[in-house]
Amino acid sequence: MSMVNAFDAASGTQLDPEDRDLIARRSKVLGPAYRLFYEQPLHLVRGEGAWVWDKAGNKYLDAYNNVASLGHCHPRVVRAISEQLGILNTHTRYLHDGVVNYAERLLATMPDALGHVMFTCTGSEANDLALRIARSYTRRQGVIVTRLAYHGLTESVSELSPSLGAFVTRGPRVRLIDAPNALTVPPEQQGARLAADLATAIAEMRADGIEPAAFIIDTVFSSDGLYPDPAGFLKPAVDLIRAEGGIFIADEVQPGFARTGDAFWGFQRHGLVPDMVTMGKPMGNGFPVSGTAMQPHLVQEFGEKARYFNTFGGNPVAAAAGMAVLDVIEDEGLQENSRTIGAFMKTGLQGIADGRSDIGDVRGAGLFLAVECVTDKATNAPDAALAAKVVNHLRQNGVLISATGPGANILKIRPPLILGQSEAERFVDAMQAAFDAA
Numbered sequence: 001m002s003m004v005n006a007f008d009a010a011s012g013t014q015l016d017p018e019d020r021d022l023i024a025r026r027s028k029v030l031g032p033a034y035r036l037f038y039e040q041p042l043h044l045v046r047g048e049g050a051w052v053w054d055k056a057g058n059k060y061l062d063a064y065n066n067v068a069s070l071g072h073c074h075p076r077v078v079r080a081i082s083e084q085l086g087i088l089n090t091h092t093r094y095l096h097d098g099v100v101n102y103a104e105r106l107l108a109t110m111p112d113a114l115g116h117v118m119f120t121c122t123g124s125e126a127n128d129l130a131l132r133i134a135r136s137y138t139r140r141q142g143v144i145v146t147r148l149a150y151h152g153l154t155e156s157v158s159e160l161s162p163s164l165g166a167f168v169t170r171g172p173r174v175r176l177i178d179a180p181n182a183l184t185v186p187p188e189q190q191g192a193r194l195a196a197d198l199a200t201a202i203a204e205m206r207a208d209g210i211e212p213a214a215f216i217i218d219t220v221f222s223s224d225g226l227y228p229d230p231a232g233f234l235k236p237a238v239d240l241i242r243a244e245g246g247i248f249i250a251d252e253v254q255p256g257f258a259r260t261g262d263a264f265w266g267f268q269r270h271g272l273v274p275d276m277v278t279m280g281k282p283m284g285n286g287f288p289v290s291g292t293a294m295q296p297h298l299v300q301e302f303g304e305k306a307r308y309f310n311t312f313g314g315n316p317v318a319a320a321a322g323m324a325v326l327d328v329i330e331d332e333g334l335q336e337n338s339r340t341i342g343a344f345m346k347t348g349l350q351g352i353a354d355g356r357s358d359i360g361d362v363r364g365a366g367l368f369l370a371v372e373c374v375t376d377k378a379t380n381a382p383d384a385a386l387a388a389k390v391v392n393h394l395r396q397n398g399v400l401i402s403a404t405g406p407g408a409n410i411l412k413i414r415p416p417l418i419l420g421q422s423e424a425e426r427f428v429d430a431m432q433a434a435f436d437a438a
Helices: 017-030 075-085 097-107 123-138 187-207 235-243 266-270 300-305 316-331 334-353 384-396 421-437
Strands: 044-048 051-054 059-062 116-120 142-146 174-177 212-218 247-251 276-279 290-294 359-364 369-373 402-404 410-413
Touching (some): 075 316, 097 116, 123 212, 123 247, 123 276, 123 300, 142 187, 174 187, 187 212, 187 235, 316 334, 334 369, 334 421, 369 384, 384 402, 384 410, 384 421
Parallel strands (some): 247 276
Antiparallel strands (some): 051 059, 116 290, 276 290, 359 369, 369 410, 402 410
16 A cells, blocks of 8 residues: 555656755765655646646646645635744643634534544544543553554554555554445445444454443545445444444544535535544645544543643644635535536546446545445456556546555546536546546
């Protein structure tokens, strides 16, 4: 998973001499753990709305980067950050209206049972904090995640992120279960299958003397290959983990903040009220903001005995960025835009798939879409080579996406929520051309 769509310096790709030198300098000072996208890496210098520009002035439609979920450099977010940075930026051990106003506004988008929110800087930190609180509250250690999940990079949550690769070890207190699979499991069986797999994982965990503390999932299973449907299928598994004494943590870093179109949060599509919700990337539209919302009883003892402090979590500039994001989503009708433009794109992608034997499935919710590349529909065997060809053809022709899934064959499409009709049409046309060329 971590190597999907990665640049290979040994591939012999023709590079601009200046970029080749920059890649060498980058490798020397940043080390070997970093990756670059695409067969021919992009050297970006500017972004605006749904578009980015490289150093040569070439323009690319960004249909992948959900960090700038409102589009690159949204003027209202930039203005809010700049104005607050020019007044005051400090931590939460001083009183400040901004963080309280933002917390109230953010919690108002969630079910009433989620009464507290604690702020961090990254999704990794948010999930790390959620894990600490869950284990403290339940007095248990076990956590169940899906087989290609990604929940962060800290030591604690990297073991909950099998998508990082086999080198990152998972101890006995973590169990993996299969994510939903639209190609092999009928829609009406998805909920029962997920719950049955969860029950098996809990039984295996208990056989090793470990009790389940939490079931944490990205509610659209984006790293596993994007499986948002059918709406409601998560409920049997959530009911089960609670019946077994654990809690349900909804990781909303990817599906949250109106991306799915028909709901503000991914868990709402399933009619669920999580015990905890973790958030990240889109919260500040590029400014580092993240957080963990929770039902208050979970953190009562933790807060009294452990306290909590994060130097930059919830600072006034972060709160200003977060508030501006919520304002823009509401004022510009971006949830509805995500629903309608996403539906148009999904229909266009299904039109491309019709009559082709190398597209096994088109799925998605709002402006989060996936196209599964297969060798043939008769077997649905993954075709990573086709996915790579499509991704790099798009890149060469001014459109940016990536790929995901256990077979590296699922195109991952995640444009900004401000995407317009003409840009969506441009995307669908580019996808048609890329499949035709491949």
